[in-house]
Amino acid sequence: MNNISILGVTGSIGIQTLDVIRKSNKEINLVGVSANTSVNKMKEIIKEFMPKYVAMMDRNAADDIKSYCIENNFNIEVYSAIEGLEKIATLEEIDMVVTSVVGMIGLRPTIKAIEAKKDIALANKETLVVAGELIMKKARENNIKIYPVDSEHSAIFQALSGYKTDDISKIILTASGGPFRGKNLEYLKNVTVEEALNHPKWNMGKKISIDSATLMNKGLEVIEAHYLFNCSYDKIEVIIHPQSIIHSMVEYKDASVIAQLGSTDMRLPIQYALNKKVRKHPIASKLNFYEISELTFEKPDMETFKCLKLAYQAGKEGGLAPCILNSANEEAVALLLEEKINFIEIPTIIEKALEYFKEEKSKELTLENILEIDYKVRKYVRDNCK
Template sequence: MKKISILGSTGSIGTQTLDVVAMHPEAFEVDGLAAGSNTSLLLEQVRRFKPRRVSVSTKELAEGIRSSLPAGVELYSGSEGLVEIAAGGDAQTVVTALVGSVGLQSTLAAIEAGRHIGLANKETLVTAGHLVTELAGRKGVKLLPVDSEHSAIFQCLNGENREDVASITITASGGSFRDYKREQLTNVTVADALRHPNWSMGAKITIDSATMVNKGLEVIEAHHLFALPYEQIDVVLHPESIIHSYVEFCDSSIIAQLGTPDMRVPIQYALTYPDRWPSPAKRLSLAQVASLTFREMDYERYPALKMAIDCGIAGGTFTTAFNAANEVAVARFLRGEIPFLRIDEIIDEVLQRHQGEANPGLEQIHSSDIASRELAAVL
């Protein structure tokens, strides 16, 4: 049996990862679960999947559930707890399903411990991609993408010579407001933004999809995962979310990965790679879909996507600043403190003031992250 640990077990990716585990109980054993504050769901997961180790976000939450845990379960909390779940125990694969840059330290710890990574935490590569990929290469650790877009590219590249790749194209659904002109977004609400037409995701990722920040993060992530320059990475609007991404080769051939929108498929492939197992996902009928549509990306309509790509090209701590500013701005929007369009403006203002550091170490990344968050919180 393959032993796995999940960082972010109560979130959207975490719960769907456990769905996959439940479908194949003979194949997987849960070694550790790390959650945030949803302790009631975590306790349900503990009773069902019987991990040896669990962690929550604070010591207070840990004390609150201690008496409810089965005997013998080790309990941790905070950032130290994330590291324990990631790097301790006997897991062979760690699924990093945390939202935000909080996942960086624990992901690096898991790689240092020789764990393969099921990577669903975009921000890890966005903030410190050069450090993560270098360490993974040195430790012989696989970075197996869980995002549907990167999983699609990963699958399209199986067995191919990377030197033959002309370009990769990441598809974008367009999010909740894909049929809105920019001037129509002035008074949209949080509830409006959270109604994604295709995917069931957490609140932060759904807002990122509406601003297209999510796609910007994915471009930066793809640059690190597949070692491609930014000029070979494109984005196209594809409202149906049937083609999850595609690769063009030097002979003009294009290989695409298709399927119904169901995150359990890329999650399962990351856990079973290089094998494919039966999945409960709905089978795709192209005859029923009837047509697929595509639109060129409008960078004036989605300025945050352009900012993300520019930050990736600039390199250094600019991607850290971009990510930090976005996380704070999205949190402020979700709390009702700022209007939707202010998210893009805050990111831009933080970047205008950012003094980038080339080839930063962890300390410089951490400092840039803090400074960008503090600025985004008061703009």
């Protein structure tokens, strides 16, 4: 029996993780869950799965869940705020934490989980982007495993099985290209939020969908891959693959390439992570190669979709540069979703933030410095870029 907690249980990855648990033949037990404000969804989850512990970031939402549990005589402990997330991440009964919250909020509970010697099923890419060096060091010190849940990193993880870092020639991250693949800057000036959210292949939350449209999602994945697989940025290549059948590849020093293929179903990498590389019953639709008419590949346009270029630059700079990149992007995406800026302004805002905070990029990479620069960057973007 694998006992787990899910941080961000009401989001896209969290909901799909629940489906993996449903179909696990009771081999996976859900002990703790967290959410932000989604009270109604949480009540449904409680009724079906009966976790022992629940945390809501919003205190009013937590009070609502507490009342619900009392009214129904559910013996469930309810927590709130960031301390609640940390509690869910460090429960004595669990073996693994699924970190599927979106954004910087996942950093502290992930660190706490690692220090509590819990394996991590990592779906929160921002954690490694802003603190990859810290996270991987703590993982080694506490002898825990990090299992990537992103389809691309799961694919690389699988393609690397049995090989050493020295065997790698390069890692090839595939990208669908998002809803604006092939479009130019002139076209992007007039796109709407609704168009940006309309991903052609994957069903994702709003923030990740916007990141996919700007190619920032792939930029963050480049930084994440650098830390997960101890691979230099010069050996990480992004390639546009519109069919999203090949989820990523690894080229080895003998010029052989190993790829992982599968349907566009996040339950597959989730299942692989939850079962710690043990392959179980099929949970996703099988590929029918007779029906796949073509597999095509394109070079990404990093001038039109500058976020990818900025991510490479920040990753290579290291220090606090990736954190500045991530924080500026999160706020810019939030402003777009609030319809306070245009889609085309996102990379400009990020570039301005990287320049404005250039003197702070080389500060020591500590949790305190990360949280401090995160606050400063968000305030800068809010005060100057709307």
